[in-house]
Amino acid sequence: MTSPVPDRAGPGGPTAAFAPVALLAALPVLASLWKQAPCLDRGWGGQEPFWRFCYSDLAVSTQTTGASGGLAAWLRGDVPLDHPPLTSALVSTVAGLGPGGDPLATQRWVLGVWALLSLVALVLIGWWVRDAGPRGALGAHHVVLAPVAALTLLLSPDLLGVTLATGGLWAWSRRHPALAGALLGAGFLARTYPGLLLVVVAVLAWRTGRERELVRVAAGALTAVAVVAVPLLLVRPVLLTRSWGLWADSLAGLGSVWYVPTLSGSPWSAGVLTAVAVLGVVVAVGLGALLVLGSPSVPRIGAAALVVVAVVLVTGKSFPVQASLWLVPLVALAGLRWRDHLVWALAEAVHFVAVWLYLGGLSDPDRSLPAGWYAVALLGRVAAVAWLAVRAWQSATSEDPRRI
Template sequence: MALLAALPVLAAVWKQGPCLDEGWGGREPFWRVCYSDLAVGVQTSGADAGLLAYLSGDVPLDQPPLSGALVALIAGFAPGDGILAAQRWVLGVWAVLAVVALVAMAWWVRPTGRHRGGDPLQVALAPVAALTLLLSPDLLGVALATAGLWAWSRRHPLAAGMLLGAGFMARTYPALLLVVVALHAWRAGRERELLRVGGGALAAVAVVGLPLLLTSPETLTRSWSGWLDMPAGLGSVWYIPTLAGHAWSPSILTVLSVLGVAVAIALAALLVLGSPMSPRLGAVALLAVAVVLVTGKAFPVQSSLWLVPLVAYAGLRWRDHLVWGLAEAVHFLAVWLYLGGLQDANRSLPESWYAVALLARVGAVVFLAVRAWQVATTFPPEVGFAPDPRPSEGRSSEAQSPAAEHPSPI
């Protein structure tokens, strides 16, 4: 599995080749398709000053606190002099960590015993991973979130809460997974375990957040505080009016994004509480995260990494995975060509063509959400989980049945 997981990482490193040689400055990284927020952030924030400088607020890295701390920690040990050496060091270490993370996530989604699980190869060999692994520190939050779902399915609620809480401090979307877990716990009559999940999550947030709250509150909130005033970003359907020269105000986009979160939670609740059988947790999680992504203010390329383990967890087929991966690859090329041409109209990808690529990608993610719903509502129940005789009383009947003694379906 380690050798297989190394393949997308090697592809990601190969893609970074021109920038590893020449650096990430200027517009050329867009044309060379090797731009990386991870590398650029090291330069613009001075992350090579190290972890202590980050904790004291001297490293303005625009990342959630746990992700920023890890990047600063790695960059602080960079050998040699100069910012390019530090950038190369960070990407090299991140590539090694990426192999470890892919192997771990593949192991967490594998089927074992009563657990249906998913196809670990869809994690280890994910085409989207090759495109996104070295773009940003998102991988840390994705790995923690995946570990949290695995811990919940194996009836380790405290560990699940701590991992999802830590994931929230590395990338915001694990908070949505906590809601999905809460719905799943309510359906299964596992309220006591849910309290442990919540306690673990709060403990993890406190361990990460309190030191920064005391030393540098701005560092703690930097990546979240600007969200309210943020305009439409690349990849979002709300960016299309911007392409047409009629950008929508941040306040309108904030309302639309919040409504998207509400819709995601409502759909997850309908699926979990209204189904005659206990649905796959991975499918519900995929549905919720996909809805939030396609309705958010921004849908950057690297955010697609969030979906990789969830697609495997949900039990989707390789055909579905590859349809989505193809749309992601088209958008990946289009976004860099579009950005590279903003200052040179003669080399620019026309805005209309970028809009087509954007809509194709959003459509592919909506397709994943539809497939997740279909899998969740049609897949046979887990061994030990019988269909509820009266769906309207699903929670109470399941809570009183021996099914509650078995691990939850993933």
Template sequence: MTRQRDVLPSSSLAVVGGPLGRHASARATSWLATVVPLLVAGAATTALSVVERAHCVQKGWNGSDQFWHACFSDLPAQYQLGNLGSGLASYVGGDGARADHPVLTGAVMAWLGGLVPDGSLLDQTRWYFALWALLGAALVVATVYLTAASRPYHAADAAHVALSPVLLLAALVSPDLFGVALASAGLWAWARRRPVVAGVLLGLAVVARTYPLLILLALVVLGVRSGRLAAVRRTLLAAAGAVAIVMLPFLVGHPSAILRSTQVWWDSAAGLGSVWMVPQLLGHPLPTGPTTLVTVVGLAVAVVAGTLFALGTDRRPTVAEVVLVLVGLSLLAGKSFPVQASLWLVPLVALYGVRWRDHLVWAGAEALHFLAVWLYVAGLSKPDRGLPAGWYAAFLLLRVASVGYLVWRVWRTASRRAPEPLPAPTPSEPGPLLDAADQDPSDPARTAVGDLDEVDEVDGEFAGAPDRLIVRLA
């Protein structure tokens, strides 16, 4: 599976000490030597995300001021409105605490709320934001590590997570990082050929953020194409078990929490970032019922399109490619597309190995929309100072086009890949990634595993399997 790669020119490395010399130790090029700086960079990016919200940390998250300074965060708002200071027991037992998020994310939010010390409301929201910032930094570091460990031969691609401008802007807008980290852990476990562990982690991810259902769908479709459904079946059973265990306490103590996020979504009008909001911005809002209907139809079309992509290319696409297409198309079809939802794509971009040029094109559109959305929301209270609705619609569509561009790049690359069978390994040579899957990524012996670009490491159980089913549309 050959991809274009855009390695930075050696002259650009001068800022961090320059390229390695001829006599550098082999340790300097080891897997850990690549990953550890990226872990530090990921933590630094999260710290910059805190700095970006310094005005709100100082003045509080109140009124339109938080929008003018682009430092809005849903975390302090949820702490106040959801009575999360009463703690985890109150949330699980239904005694007042609530969160408009899937239950596992809500439980984490309530748990952190219970750690906030007494004080003024401003001090409590500061504490809550600080606790989330610490947890967010840990989640980012974990996501960077898991991304690098999922593709140890291409560990440097984890820089797409650690250094992503999207991460800097959106990391602390909401608790989405928790679900993103769990989804990344599930993909790592699948890459390591541990389907049961992958199922448990992806099941937890589903009850933290619903989009990992698309990861499970990708595994099912690719399992059908490759004939490796036994491993997928174990993953699905483990995922179902993890979901059931998490749901059980809520079924007993707080059953309304299970469907709360779904109910909020169902009853809401078109939200910020969604293409279904454009008619409203142009003065012709869609009623809630038709908006929900077209959204459901759009999501169905996205799922069908992603499935056809997985089954119809001449050469089987990778897990990362199929998941990125499914998630990207679903975001485009969604009833809302808030700024934090773009975090879902960041690890997938890294696992796919997108070129930095394409990453920065997408991130640039995200940054413009990030500023535009807050100026538009602030302008609702002061129209003479805010961004007009028509201009916000333009930035919204620019962002949608950039995500569509990412999906198109993935689809085009996979569709143009020649249907070339993998060469059979010789008796003295291990098959691609099959015999070397459990080796230490820093072990130089791993380089004996044939052509590393022939099989994608994230494919796990699908790696090297011949196609059993291909759908031809023409």
């Protein structure tokens, strides 16, 4: 499908044309650091980080789990991070290289290093989106200028999985199936949703007659998983499955539409929520397959991926603010326009403020955001993500995607 804006290279070549876009990647990183300034100064303890909108699970978990012990401590099982194994290993490694001793100094070190890694990751993601997306450099701007990135980059280490997932989609679009499988397989061990993208790739391969390449995709994915999983199975198998076990036993989390019953005092059980979330995955995969196989022309991989991931997010057991980062490159790869992006970003910003006011007020009812108002912000955000999926579907099925 031809891009309506074929601006992939300028007079100075692809690298020179991309340089301004790469420089813009510093803006969301700097905005994230500015937002973290009060906590970088005073720490992340108590309720004050909620009121100052600088709470960071990345910083807090570094202290509460003893991640400063480093990778060796994590391999011994002494660092109970609740991330998938590849992400936990990276966070432990970064924390272990820090100054040690003073917990606040270690937290500052981790966030500083993560800010640098985020800059590199955003540049990579922007390059891949520019190369594989339908709008070239304009699509890359959706990544490097994303308001959601500025809000979420330093809240958690989710960006590792997002980077690997985007690289996998780029590799598939550039006909490197083994590399696509390896990146998506590694992404699955960093953040679970890239496993869904492997399904999207498989269905697209069936639609486009590239079924034979799936053998190399599978080989790449299995190799990447084995490189991480086999050593862990030999050393400490629980490290491989810990995050998924915690997910299965968890109740509805903040941001999830299923948290609304909790707000009304009638929370659903973990078993029911797990069943609903699994059903959501089935529905998401089914809708993705229907989109790919039923569209008049082959849809963009980003559009199909956005539909699948968005449905999983809005039907999942939890939908923390940082999970919205998953959607940033998919919005660009789907070819959506800035008006849709900004509508979604506004809903995310309203929810971002609301969730911290709600949490901060749990210890002080006089300052609390009422549960009803938090529910409004939560549902508005869920509706905005659903709207992105609708727009991606319309883009994929439209005879003239330039009008979408």
